[in-house]
Amino acid sequence: MNFKKLLLYTGVAITLAACKAQNTTLVEKEVPPAASIDCFPGAYYRKAVTSFDNWSGITGVVVLGQPTVDEDRLDSRTKQPLDNFSVYMGGNSADQELDAGLTWEFSTDASGRKSARRNAWRPFWRAGYWKSAPDSAKYTWHPGDKIQMTIKMAGPKKLRMIIQDMNHPEKRFETNVDASGFTYEAAKQFKRVNAIDQVRNEGKPVQPTKAHVTGAEWLYTTLYRGSKNEEWPMTKARFTDMRCSDATHIRVTETNSSKGAEKIDIFGTPQ
Numbered sequence: 001m002n003f004k005k006l007l008l009y010t011g012v013a014i015t016l017a018a019c020k021a022q023n024t025t026l027v028e029k030e031v032p033p034a035a036s037i038d039c040f041p042g043a044y045y046r047k048a049v050t051s052f053d054n055w056s057g058i059t060g061v062v063v064l065g066q067p068t069v070d071e072d073r074l075d076s077r078t079k080q081p082l083d084n085f086s087v088y089m090g091g092n093s094a095d096q097e098l099d100a101g102l103t104w105e106f107s108t109d110a111s112g113r114k115s116a117r118r119n120a121w122r123p124f125w126r127a128g129y130w131k132s133a134p135d136s137a138k139y140t141w142h143p144g145d146k147i148q149m150t151i152k153m154a155g156p157k158k159l160r161m162i163i164q165d166m167n168h169p170e171k172r173f174e175t176n177v178d179a180s181g182f183t184y185e186a187a188k189q190f191k192r193v194n195a196i197d198q199v200r201n202e203g204k205p206v207q208p209t210k211a212h213v214t215g216a217e218w219l220y221t222t223l224y225r226g227s228k229n230e231e232w233p234m235t236k237a238r239f240t241d242m243r244c245s246d247a248t249h250i251r252v253t254e255t256n257s258s259k260g261a262e263k264i265d266i267f268g269t270p271q
Contacts, residue, residue, distance in 0.1 A: 031187075032237070039244035042202040045195035046250045046264050047242040048234065050223065052187040057152025057159075057224035058089050058234070060192060060260065061166060064121050065216030066143040067104050070209045070268065075199070083211035083268065084118065084197045089151040091159070093188040096181030100125035100151055100161040101193075108135050121145070123163050123173045139173045141165070143215065151190065152224050156183050184227050191239075192221060194264045206245045209268035221260030234260035 031053040050058075069081035088101025100123075107120040114135075121141040123133035133139040141147060146166040154160035159179045165171035182188060196211055221234040232238070236257050243250035248270040253263040265271075 030238075033240045035240070037240050037242055039242060039246075040203070041245065042204050042206065043195050043197045043244070044206060044249045044266050044268055045193055045242075045244050046252060046266060047191055047193045047244070048221070048239040048260075049191035049242065050189050050234075050239055052092075052189045054226050055091075055188050055190050055223055056184070056226060056229055057150065058091070058190040058192065058221065059148065059150040059152070059224070060089075060221035060234070061146060061148045061219040062087060063215070063217040063219065064102070064141055064143050064145050064147065065194070065213045065265070067213045068211060069117075070211040073207070073209050073211070080117065081211070082199045082207070083209050084199065085211075085213050086124075086195045086197055087121070087149075087193070087216060088124075088195075089149055089190065089192045091151060091182070091188055091190040093179070093183070093186045094181030096127065096179055098125070098127045098151070098159060098177065098179055098182075099193075100127075100159075100177065101149055102141065102147075102163065103132070103197075105132070106135070107137075107140050110137070123161070123175075125161055125175070125177055127159075127177050127179050133173050133175075138171060139163075146219075149192075152229060153182060153184065153227075158182070190223060192218070192234075194266060196266050196268055206268075212265070212267040212269075214265040215263075216265070217255070217261075217263045219259075219261055220256070233258060 031051040033051040067085040073082045085104040090099040102121040103124045104118045105122040106115050108114050148164045150162040157180045159177045163173045223232045223234050249267050251265040255261045
């Protein structure tokens with residue numbers, strides 16, 4: 001079968017290596033997303049993920065949700081909850097995965113006292129290694145805050161993460177992330193994710209929990225395309241809708257599908 005037709009009709013995820021093997025390059029015509037993708041076990045999450053195509057980034061504005069832990073699921077030694085929470089973006093290119101956004105974390109108050117439990121949203125990024133923003137009020141957000149989150153190409157093999165408060169623009173965290181798989185020539189996939197993560201459970205079946213996170217709302221989501229970062233709305237036609245471990249744990253309410261806007265609630269115990 002002609003390689004370009006294979007891309008157009010099946011939405012197969014392509015990589016730069018695959019393109020070279022077929023003696024071709026990325027096509028300009030948009031590649032549709034996969035009809036479905038298998039869940040990766042170990043967490044409850046809603047992921048909206050694109051095809052592998054000429055995307056160069058993703059941005060959106062989100063109202064941060066309110067996490068609630070399961071008091072019956074605590075670490076026997078530390079007494080900390082065995083469930084945690086995250087809302088983030090990221091991508092995949094040449095088999096390199098990036099996760100970057102906000103995680104539910106410990107924070108330090110004005111007197112220098114660290115919280116006894118995780119109680120605030122703080123920036124993190126993971127690209128084969130884990131890093132997080134300094135524990136500072138300048139880089140700390142709370143449920144109900146409205147922030148813009150952006151992940152985009154900042155040059156060959158480099159991505160830029162930006163977290164900015166929509167009501168206080170001076171409150172902003174920005175960093176460049178080394179990402180060797182992300183080049184302008186490679187096919188790239190981008191995503192946004194709302195999740196209940198589970199401690200030491202990645203790759204394993206989800207553990208029953210009463211933890212939940214409610215009130216998150218994406219006001220819009222936009223994809224960047226090509227080296228000029230053209231802006232394309234992340235409509236339903238441009239992403240695979242993943243609700244994991246299964247749809248009974250995820251409640252999605254569309255508010256404006258043409259802008260990639262929706263409310264997302266996640267429940268460890270189906271409601």
